[in-house]
Amino acid sequence: MPTYRAPVDEVMFLLRDVLHVERYNNLPGFAEASPDIVEAVLAEAAKFCEDVLAPLNRVGDKEGCRRHPDGSVTTPPGFKNAYGKLVAGGWVGASAPAEFGGQGLPTVLTQAIREFLYSSNMAFAMYSSLALGAVAAIYSHGSAEQKARYLPKLISGEWAGTMNLTEPQCGTDLGQLRCRAAPQPDGSYKITGTKIFISAGEHDLTDNIIHLVLARIDGAPPGTKGISLFIVPKFLLNPDGAPGERNAVSCGSIEEKMGIHGNATCVMNYDGATGWLTGEKHRGLYAMFTMMNTARLSVGVQGLALSEVAYQNAVAYAKERLSGRAPGGAKFPQKPADPIIVHPDVRRMLMTMRAFNEAARALVLWTALKGDISRRSGDATEREAADDHMGLMTPVIKGVLTDQGFANTVAAQQIFGGHGYIAEHGMEQFVRDARISMIYEGTNGIQALDLVGRKLPKDGGRALQAFFAEVSGYIKEADAAMAPYVNPLGQALGELREATRWFAQNAPGNPDNAGAGASDYMQLFGLVALGYMWCRIVDAAKASSATAGVEDKLVTGRFFMERMLPATATHLARIKAGAESTMALPTDAF
Numbered sequence: 001m002p003t004y005r006a007p008v009d010e011v012m013f014l015l016r017d018v019l020h021v022e023r024y025n026n027l028p029g030f031a032e033a034s035p036d037i038v039e040a041v042l043a044e045a046a047k048f049c050e051d052v053l054a055p056l057n058r059v060g061d062k063e064g065c066r067r068h069p070d071g072s073v074t075t076p077p078g079f080k081n082a083y084g085k086l087v088a089g090g091w092v093g094a095s096a097p098a099e100f101g102g103q104g105l106p107t108v109l110t111q112a113i114r115e116f117l118y119s120s121n122m123a124f125a126m127y128s129s130l131a132l133g134a135v136a137a138i139y140s141h142g143s144a145e146q147k148a149r150y151l152p153k154l155i156s157g158e159w160a161g162t163m164n165l166t167e168p169q170c171g172t173d174l175g176q177l178r179c180r181a182a183p184q185p186d187g188s189y190k191i192t193g194t195k196i197f198i199s200a201g202e203h204d205l206t207d208n209i210i211h212l213v214l215a216r217i218d219g220a221p222p223g224t225k226g227i228s229l230f231i232v233p234k235f236l237l238n239p240d241g242a243p244g245e246r247n248a249v250s251c252g253s254i255e256e257k258m259g260i261h262g263n264a265t266c267v268m269n270y271d272g273a274t275g276w277l278t279g280e281k282h283r284g285l286y287a288m289f290t291m292m293n294t295a296r297l298s299v300g301v302q303g304l305a306l307s308e309v310a311y312q313n314a315v316a317y318a319k320e321r322l323s324g325r326a327p328g329g330a331k332f333p334q335k336p337a338d339p340i341i342v343h344p345d346v347r348r349m350l351m352t353m354r355a356f357n358e359a360a361r362a363l364v365l366w367t368a369l370k371g372d373i374s375r376r377s378g379d380a381t382e383r384e385a386a387d388d389h390m391g392l393m394t395p396v397i398k399g400v401l402t403d404q405g406f407a408n409t410v411a412a413q414q415i416f417g418g419h420g421y422i423a424e425h426g427m428e429q430f431v432r433d434a435r436i437s438m439i440y441e442g443t444n445g446i447q448a449l450d451l452v453g454r455k456l457p458k459d460g461g462r463a464l465q466a467f468f469a470e471v472s473g474y475i476k477e478a479d480a481a482m483a484p485y486v487n488p489l490g491q492a493l494g495e496l497r498e499a500t501r502w503f504a505q506n507a508p509g510n511p512d513n514a515g516a517g518a519s520d521y522m523q524l525f526g527l528v529a530l531g532y533m534w535c536r537i538v539d540a541a542k543a544s545s546a547t548a549g550v551e552d553k554l555v556t557g558r559f560f561m562e563r564m565l566p567a568t569a570t571h572l573a574r575i576k577a578g579a580e581s582t583m584a585l586p587t588d589a590f
């Protein structure tokens, strides 16, 4: 059975030494989160994830969710009990606004806890993640009455939430959406249609489930401009706010799927269910984007989380499994063979995972901190800059961290040889669970298009220019001793700038050039961002008073610069090749 230890020390190092979170004590909620408190909260979360959730991960995978003839769904054994503990611990809405019962803790802290939750049991953690997405949407777009009715229970975790976009005929292209909303005299709507693949659409963990549903009001324009967002509770609320009559929404079936068996993926039937418009009419996609951006970052964290837990188990196995001798002669002559960790090819995989995990965690927490600044700062310029960063990094974190996170679960499985392919060690579950993170919340191809098509040109390229200015400013001022890190970063940044210029010159006349190069651009961008994180990590490690672990960071950072960052040149070459050979074959030739 796999084991898991939450990387509390790593998170503390990032918060304290790399991000200097104490500098933000002027932001609401930050002063309360003193280093001692943060460490205690992380330790408590770690204990819950390690002792309660990790042992249930295999159970959830084997038992899965069950739908009963009446449409109810039972989660795997142990999930309900663990969910009760999650709620009792106040973990669900720890960062949510205090005015609705949250604790207002910085997201930079709770995002770290999300990683622990996903590493220990991704399928379980998704139930509460979706509730947080619903909180974000209602908080930003709901009326005062809607906020008062739904937010406290969603934030406490007593109720769960879902997001209902996908229909049988459309997932990416929501302009084709057919679900209908018929206006009623009392101001409510009757929602009719079928949604598919709805995560946590039905389950037994909470007293109520608040569905956020995209639908088209009768007579609305076609395409994405005619879509509105509705709140559709599983149980309608009584005047006192308690769940009352059952609404006309039900789970028609649950999908059999590759992974995350502990999370119910439901077909949801809306048969004239009562719903209420939230946000503006026909601006539902815009409102849903609030939820999707929260969710996209969270899905990026899933990639990191599964990479981390897979790495931890691969390291343990590589130290135990004996096979062959080190190329330069036996390292453990007293043993019948050396442990496989002596082999450079095994090291290559372990170092790749390690170098990715540490920088990806830094990127996630840096971006979470920007999220806090964008919501909590009193300075409008600072808020705008932080918001720019979030918009730019969201597709990068979602796409790059899940692509590489999945690749890392495969590498960890590889380290187990045949023992990784069989179920006993749990490594194949990580591979299966990680795979969905590249698909949902917008496939990674769509993240790349969002980055290139929307985020780069937005506001005249303001966000991108700010990122370039930050990284090149850092490079200019870096200490000469940082050359082994800063020089490769400078080269990679140059390649990213060149790719950006190439798009500016070659995409307007031929949009296929942007489409064909977008995924490479996203990966190139991610490598530069991770490389920058490594420079900051190395700087912090050198400056830190700690002696343990400093050299490990310098070496791991060097591995990233020498063995991972050079992939930027390949991405640039592919981008500059343009779309011609990709698009030349006629459809019939396939």
Ligand SMILES: Cc1cc2nc3c(=O)[nH]c(=O)nc-3n(C[C@H](O)[C@H](O)[C@H](O)COP(=O)(O)OP(=O)(O)OC[C@H]3O[C@@H](n4cnc5c(N)ncnc54)[C@H](O)[C@@H]3O)c2cc1C
Binding pocket: 163, 164, 165, 166, 169, 170, 171, 172, 173, 196, 197, 198, 199, 200, 257, 265, 436, 439, 440, 441, 442, 443, 444, 445, 446, 449
């Ligand atoms: C386990 C699971 C859980 C899910 N949870 C939810 C949920 O809670 N709520 C919800 O609403 N949905 C959910 N989904 C749906 C998920 O978000 C969609 O499957 C995903 O967005 C892709 O949509 P699709 O499956 O219709 O694929 P399609 O949109 O048909 O795409 C197929 C392929 O074509 C590519 N493609 C499509 N359009 C374009 C384009 N314009 N340009 C370039 N490439 C394109 C895509 O990248 C993809 O590779 C879930 C799915 C699964 C499997």
